[in-house]
Amino acid sequence: MSEAAPASSVTPGTPDTPGSSDTHRTTADPYGTTAPLSAPLVAPPVPHASAALLTSLSPLLHDWLPRQRWFAGKGRPVVGFTLVSATELLPLTGSPGLLHLLVRAQQPTVPAQGAAAPPPADCYQLLLGVRRSLPPTLASALIGRVAQGPLAGHTVYEALSDPRLAGLLLERLRLPGTIGSLRFDKDPTAEVGSGLTPRALGAEQSNSSIVYGNSHILKVFRRVHAGANPDLELPLALAGEGSARVPAPIAWFEGANPEDPFEPFTLGLLQPFLHDAEDGWQLALKSLAVGRDFTAEAHALGRATAEVHLALAASLPTLTLGRPQAELLTAQMAERLEATVQAVPALLPYADGLRQAFDAVRELGAAGPVVTAQRVHGDLHLGQVLRTGDGEWTVIDFEGEPAKPLTERRRPQPVVRDVAGMLRSFDYAARSHQPWDPDWATRCRTAYLDGYTAASGIDPRHQAVLLRAYETDKAVYEVLYEARHRPDWLPVPMAAVRRLARPS
Template identity: 40%
Template sequence: MGDLLESLAFWMPRQRWYGTKGRDPRLTVVADWPLDAGGHLLLVRDEAVQPAIVYQVPVVRRTEGSVPPGSLIGPAGEGQVWADATTDPAFTDLLYTWVTVGGEVGTAQDGFIGIALVTDPADAPAPRATARVLSGEQSNTSLIFRPEGEGRPVICKLFRQVNPGVNPDVELQSALAAGGAAFVPAAIGEVRGSWVTPEGVPVSGSLAFAQEFFEGVEDAWRVALDAAAAGEDFAARAHALGASVAGMHVALAQQFPTVEPDQADRAAVVGAWERRLAIALAEVPALAPYAERIRAVYAAAATAPWPALQRVHGDLHLGQVLDTASNGWVLLDFEGEPLRPISERLRPDVAVRDVAGMLRSFDYVSGAVADDDGASVRAWVIAAQQAFLSGYRETAGVAGAGDDALLAAFELDKAVYEAIYETRNRPNWVGIPLAAIGRLAPLD
């Protein structure tokens, strides 16, 4: 296993899901679960960053020259190599069985279990399917399973960063789907592991989650871009999207505990806004004239009425929504911001955060559409935002929608974050959040 760890230390930083770019990994094996056909499901702990990150890395041992170049990890001796198992049919067949039928590997203290969530035989997935890795994903690895014969396609997300506790993507989507919500995909199954930490603490956590896959659909970002570029009225679609997001919040508040925010809750949120603003002022000089106005917006929100804290999506934008013929708008990826600690993502939060994220996503349409008439696209964005808010408030109610001052602060905080991100990664786009900050915190 030592040679494999050395190879992984070279291979992992080159993967999109590796979270500590620019540092040399310091890897140890937390769990090693042997699989059929020469495979291993590994949990590998990287102590190059604190707190340490645990990654899920399924590997297979195969004949040299028989694996795709992008899957090659390193030599395994005797004419064989280690490869990423997510492209290996033997492993993907096992994964499909775990999430559609079930199964166990190892023990209750050191192993994992596949849990099928479909209870109606009429809805059961096909007994066999062919897997393809979905390209472009950042923090996880998703595989699309298309049936060999009759049956519906399935998409299975393999969580690369593994944390103790049920991943919110599994917990929230499964609860919503079980409650009959049409605005999330049907839940198919999950894989949950148990292991012992290096400190000797037994823990369990989510390893994979499978759900219904919608073929041939586009996400709301692409749909909105095309509509804006063509000058098409999007108000009805945005209104329906607002209703779907509100329906999600209403359902989550019914199925999970809610908490009335106290002064400590408010202080924690406002403190996070202020810390982000401090970073932005250090990195984005153009923000300096707006600093006092931004702080005034934050102060107004701190004393405004707040709705009850509840479970939320946590990372909502147009790219997290599918446009489906059968279900209308379908919301995806309830994992929250992957870089936030799992403990934070599991806490009740302010639902307005999701609303602000969607409003900011609509605003980005104006920067992404190539149009000579900027005023026309800006008018399209404003109409879409207003229709979205109207649809949201009609379903969530006034109390659920939150106070205007609170929504403005969350929008502003999101724009401040975007200004930092664009300055670091896409300087040509920094004008989009800066323009939004000018509107939300105008100078006198």
């Protein structure tokens, strides 16, 4: 790259400080969420060459970024990029080079109702490979050829598609330390093999995953937020409690947040790869296809859910929801309902009955403390659980609903939120099979609740008001989603709406 401006002024990829093995211990804050007790990760100044690099890459990113399935700002133009950090993991003078970027994509937006200013632009993690020319095996990873600036004449591509560069990430995770704006850390008791062949998994909506050999899987978060990601925070807490219901984190890496060194970006998480496991959704569909009973699996899944909740309650703070929290909760649910009624007129005849489900929670709160709240999964359904070869259920993907703010996803909530999500998932599975067998869903729902009760001593059916409200809120969300994206599926949540709108 002798004819181009030197890119070596970008933060060089040289480990210089050791990682900390207790980076993610947590404590309570006044709201009852958790905050990391981590050593600060200070962002180094952005070199001038890094800013010039982003300027030269911007024309390519304008075209490429909105086409990625994990890009959250679809439907709105990208008007510019702001560089958060740039780190060379392999010198850009090499072939290949590896450049790590955190960039904010500037898009037109408006403040939320009652907000003084629009939210900050979404921040994305980009891993870019750099070569003089791209071999045919990497043609599908092409981002483009740089026309000007430090990388003029070079080809830029998605690095995770390159086995050599994906393998480099695993090597960095094996050796904790800080490289520029990035900090790599690991469980000191865990072994990470070397020389494992990487392969990318497809069809993910919000992240990218790489499987190494048949033993490890690395999830790379694409749209990142300042603060501890629940997908790292909660499995670490569960591993600390000795829970076998979650693949324990092996290693992870973070990026410095220039605005707050104590709130870094969680960027990636390495966990054991359960190669012999099958997800609950596929198992349920197979059961329906052959007419096989699924209640034993549902009962065991209820037990597994309860065990996860018990371990989270033991390891992280809990709080009691009273009248203010009940009113806030129901106001948010009611707001989502009103917006959906406007968007989907088919919901209008049931709106009064659905409002009653939320009003009942408000009335419950007015009478006194409602229920204990704790950290929960936040997006639990049959696709978020795996049954391993020994028949045990494992829970994965603790990130919560990615579209929601991180502060909301980390907020303690009643456990019936997770329970309601799984109950809705049984309904979806049953409706996906023809002819529809409503009794299958009813049996699975009952077995799941029985299993949860047996393991926890708490019967979610005794929290009927809250359970109905959370099921209703979930069904309303489903109505809006299906109306927008899969109209043929709209009858599935509408059937739940008709049931939930009836007085208990």
